[in-house]
Amino acid sequence: MGFPKKIKKKIDLVPDKILLDRREQLLDYITEDGTYLPKSILHEDLDLGMLEFVKNDLSTVVSGKKISTIDIIITTQNWAQFAETWNFTDLDENINPPFIATVRNPDVKFGTNPALKYNIPNKKMFYYAKVPTWDGNRKGMDIYKIPQPVPVDITFNVKIFCNRMTELNAFNKVVVSKFASRQAYTFIKGHYIPIILENVSDESVLDLEKRKYYIQDYSFTMLGFLIDEKEFEVYPAINRILQMVEVVPPKRKRQKFIVPDLRDTDFYFTYLNGLTTLSQKFDFNADLTFGDLINVETYYVYVNNEYFGENSPLVFVNNGDTVSITIRKIDDNEDSKIMVTSKLI
Amino acid sequence: MNRKVPINRLSKFFGDKDFSLELEMGQEWLYGDMNFTLVLYQIDQSKTKKSNVYGEVEEDGIVYKTPVEFKGYVRVMEPQNENLGSTKLRNLEPGNIQISVYISELEELGIDIKYGDYIGYYETESRVRYYTVVNDGKVTSDNKHTYGGVYPYYRTIIASPVKDNEFRGN
Numbered sequence: 001m002g003f004p005k006k007i008k009k010k011i012d013l014v015p016d017k018i019l020l021d022r023r024e025q026l027l028d029y030i031t032e033d034g035t036y037l038p039k040s041i042l043h044e045d046l047d048l049g050m051l052e053f054v055k056n057d058l059s060t061v062v063s064g065k066k067i068s069t070i071d072i073i074i075t076t077q078n079w080a081q082f083a084e085t086w087n088f089t090d091l092d093e094n095i096n097p098p099f100i101a102t103v104r105n106p107d108v109k110f111g112t113n114p115a116l117k118y119n120i121p122n123k124k125m126f127y128y129a130k131v132p133t134w135d136g137n138r139k140g141m142d143i144y145k146i147p148q149p150v151p152v153d154i155t156f157n158v159k160i161f162c163n164r165m166t167e168l169n170a171f172n173k174v175v176v177s178k179f180a181s182r183q184a185y186t187f188i189k190g191h192y193i194p195i196i197l198e199n200v201s202d203e204s205v206l207d208l209e210k211r212k213y214y215i216q217d218y219s220f221t222m223l224g225f226l227i228d229e230k231e232f233e234v235y236p237a238i239n240r241i242l243q244m245v246e247v248v249p250p251k252r253k254r255q256k257f258i259v260p261d262l263r264d265t266d267f268y269f270t271y272l273n274g275l276t277t278l279s280q281k282f283d284f285n286a287d288l289t290f291g292d293l294i295n296v297e298t299y300y301v302y303v304n305n306e307y308f309g310e311n312s313p314l315v316f317v318n319n320g321d322t323v324s325i326t327i328r329k330i331d332d333n334e335d336s337k338i339m340v341t342s343k344l345i
Numbered sequence: 346m347n348r349k350v351p352i353n354r355l356s357k358f359f360g361d362k363d364f365s366l367e368l369e370m371g372q373e374w375l376y377g378d379m380n381f382t383l384v385l386y387q388i389d390q391s392k393t394k395k396s397n398v399y400g401e402v403e404e405d406g407i408v409y410k411t412p413v414e415f416k417g418y419v420r421v422m423e424p425q426n427e428n429l430g431s432t433k434l435r436n437l438e439p440g441n442i443q444i445s446v447y448i449s450e451l452e453e454l455g456i457d458i459k460y461g462d463y464i465g466y467y468e469t470e471s472r473v474r475y476y477t478v479v480n481d482g483k484v485t486s487d488n489k490h491t492y493g494g495v496y497p498y499y500r501t502i503i504a505s506p507v508k509d510n511e512f513r514g515n
Contacts, residue, residue, distance in 0.1 A: 063403050063404070065404075070434075074432060074433045074434055075433075076433075081433075081434065081435065090508060090509055091472065092437060092439060093437075094436050094437060094438070095429075095434060095436070096508055096509060096510060097508060097510060098510070101429075101432055101434055103431075103432050103433070157431075157432075159430060159432060161429060161430070163508065163510070163511055164399070164401045165396075165399040165401060166396065166399065166401060203430040203431060205430070208479060208480075209441060209479045209480060209503055209505060210438075210441075210479075210505055211438065211505045211506055211507065211508070212505075213508075215429070215430040217430070217431070
């Protein structure tokens with residue numbers, strides 16, 4: 001009797017994330033346990049991902065016993081095969097069925113994953129992340145750029161060796177159920193890599209005068225991609241702005257300077273455009289007071305080229321002193337004036 | 346009742362007595378000098394629980410009758426170093442065993458070697474290899490098995506090695 005559908009068999013204590021949260025979670029997987037950058041995914045990682053997929057997702061149990069899996073890709077190193085299979089060999093040190101082996105075709109073709117197949121040529125680098133930095137004095141940013149991953153198609157043949165039809169059936173059920181939606185995914189360094197079931201074929205040895213056993217071959221294509229950390233670029237972003245403005249001052253005819261009589265009188269230091277310092281020699285003792293600043297932010301008073309003060313309201317000058325006033329303008333493009341009142345002592 | 350027809354082939358120069366003498370000499374050589382001993386495990390079809398669809402049994406699920414020792418002339422073929430299927434998984438496949446056994450021996454022991462029965466052959470004191478019969482040699486009409494056409498007198502059995510998970514004498 002079937003279990004009533006309305007009864008939940010288990011309740012998730014932590015609800016699954018959806019929408020934006022889920023997308024952020026996927027991004028977090030990619031950078032988990034590392035830098036801000038994704039980790040390299042090379043051929044070896046893809047192979048390992050397939051082995052993990054076969055071991056975990058295609059695990060098959062028959063009569064209470066799990067079918068052994070060879071956890072390496074068989075290569076030309078014979079000792080490695082022995083080292084991996086010694087625990088389920090017979091007295092002849094042949095591998096005892098039933099077992100599952102994963103064979104990778106040595107040729108890796110350019111990928112057909114539509115998400116990666118069409119790309120911008122010359123491995124253009126793309127912005128990936130902006131990471132804050134601190135060098136002890138200044139805050140800054142590092143820009144992380146990575147190239148578009150290179151798609152690859154890897155063909156794997158997962159073979160079951162057994163001598164009972166029930167074992168074939170059990171494994172077939174697991175595989176076909178897993179790939180009911182055409183493709184399944186393996187999880188490699190934070191990325192979900194699709195695997196497609198291409199074909200099922202039979203290589204069974206059923207000769208009359210030989211040991212009979214079944215071999216069934218499930219051909220899978222992994223739509224993987226390669227990411228190499230060595231190709232990543234990290235460079236500092238802008239952390240200080242220096243703005244430069246070039247101004248061409250207008251040429252004006254120099255005005256004839258007439259020495260005014262400065263005793264007990266008010267006069268102006270007039271700073272034309274581009275001029276910031278004016279000097280005046282006094283032939284008498286006087287008190288100078290400054291007022292009525294036009295387009296002047298700050299002025300500095302020098303007596304006989306010695307600094308007297310900033311924004312000084314009163315300056316005493318002796319006969320023969322030269323007073324220089326340097327100003328800082330509010331608007332550099334406009335003329336400035338300072339009214340000076342001279343009182344003879 | 347089956348009719349019996351006297352066999353008079355070759356009787357002028359190779360009669361029953363000659364045939365019996367040759368047979369006794371051969372048995373003396375096989376049992377006395379060669380002395381290859383094998384163990385026959387006959388499947389008990391009625392007690393073995395098998396799948397209704399595939400006729401398979403689970404590991405150690407084969408029930409056999411009381412094992413019987415018999416003697417025969419043994420030739421074990423060379424093992425073959427090969428890949429398993431199209432993989433690079435190496436497998437040193439043991440060779441078949443070919444057993445020549447006197448029909449009279451089987452009649453005396455009251456046994457028959459049938460297709461699918463298992464035969465154990467001790468390679469050392471502690472190591473036995475099991476084989477399954479792939480050719481029970483029941484057709485003995487050829488000249489070789491009839492001593493030039495007189496009577497069938499021995500059978501040639503061919504058996505292939507089996508893995509432990511199929512049969513291991515338990």
